[in-house]
Amino acid sequence: MDKQKIIAELNKHKKLPHLDYRLKEKTESFTNTLFYTLFDVNTPVSENLTILEQEFSLLMDMACWDSHKPCSTVWENYIQKLPGILEKLNLDAEAILNCDPASLSIQEIYMAYPGFYAIAIYRLAHELYKQGFPLVPRLMTEYAHRQTGVDINPGAQIGKSFFIDHATGVVIGETALIHDNVKIYQGVTLGALYVAKNLQKVKRHPTIMSNVTIYANATILGGETVIGENSVIGGNAWLTASVPPNSTVFHTPEIKIKTTSNV
Template sequence: MDKKDIIQKIIKHKKQPNLRYRLKEKTEEFTNTLFYTLFDIDTAVEKNLEKLETDFDTLTDLACWDMDRPCKKVWENYVGKLPGILEKLNMDAEATVNCDPASLSIEEVYMAYPGFYAIAIYRLAHELYTIGFPLVPRLMTEYAHRQTGVDINPGAQIGDYFHIDHGTGVVIGETAIIKNHVKIYQGVTLGGHFVAKSLKKTKRHPTIENNVTIYANATILGGTTIIGENSVIGGNAWLTASVPANSTVFHTPEIKIKTLPNVT
């Protein structure tokens, strides 16, 4: 097979007319600029908002495949929500500095905590998701996932003062609902009980009520599963049914003591 044949065959199998990886790269640049605009004290807000609007125009050109949808108006709606998003994120940072005895300062939370970074990008992406802008919110949260190990679908609904400790391995599904003052630790999964494309428009992921703590590697599945307020879910617990308010759920390990001689 000569070079010409190879080129023709590759072109033949490139079947997705809207698959432009430049969109992914531009989304990551846009995400970084957003983060600096909201948090970095040396970043000029007015100048960066102008840059963000220009960058957003590029994203709409790349991602708005349905020409009948007014994607150009999305920015006007979105930028007005940024002060409210920042207010919520400041609450999240306060929750982290108040919950974690290892935190030395709130500045450390903003700069060094992967859980906070993942929450920040989720909140910035979620507003775009609710507006209905295609694909970009998913690319934003996947960018955060790649950097932190925390996978939050932009469709999830998360309340105030949310804290993720350590973060790595956390998965929060698209239809999950998390209310206020919730703390979760590394490896926690809020997932679907069943995986089927026909369930796309149904609630597939659990609801976590106020003041719940979920410890490391707990798995909570199902759209009808509700964890009642003020509950504590212990590490490695596996739940597919609701838990009433003020509950404590533990995973009980099985312990076997070796008694036979010469067994190591």
């Protein structure tokens, strides 16, 4: 075995100069610190903000490859958004408590509900995404995805009092627009009809208006698809066209009873 030849071949094919997996690990650490800073009663806010700034500075050094981008101002802008993000997350937690009869306390929502955790990391990532700093937010939401089964692209726009029940299998695409007081259940997909690369800057994912409920395993596709306010989308429904306000959409299963002749 010519070890040096193998090493040379491997180095030749390692073509991405910025592919540093420490960024992934450090982003996960930053995400944990951020979550604890906002919610944990034993975590001092003042001390942790200093720690977060240091961790974020390291992320900047690793991820800000373009010298023309003003990465030095990202943290200053971001920290000003944290009180507003926390206010929204408290509304999300209250919505879950009020909507889910299985919830026993507000503390349970914050500590044990994967839907709340996924929403929290999405909201924290979304503010970074809006500042034109996409990779770290994507790593943050992917970290939450791995833990909860909920895949929310940080580019999605989600209003107040959002509720994801049971969480697993939910997919919300980059250009999805969700208004206030929306409830969705496990397995829901808000996706695109087409995935051609030239549609990157086009709205590809649906708009969900306020007070809509989308039940388990429903699939809603397309950037021009709008689900009108106060509508209910039943489980397993498949939609690629808009629905007017105050509608109920449901999937009708076909039931066949086994008999001796068709068994």
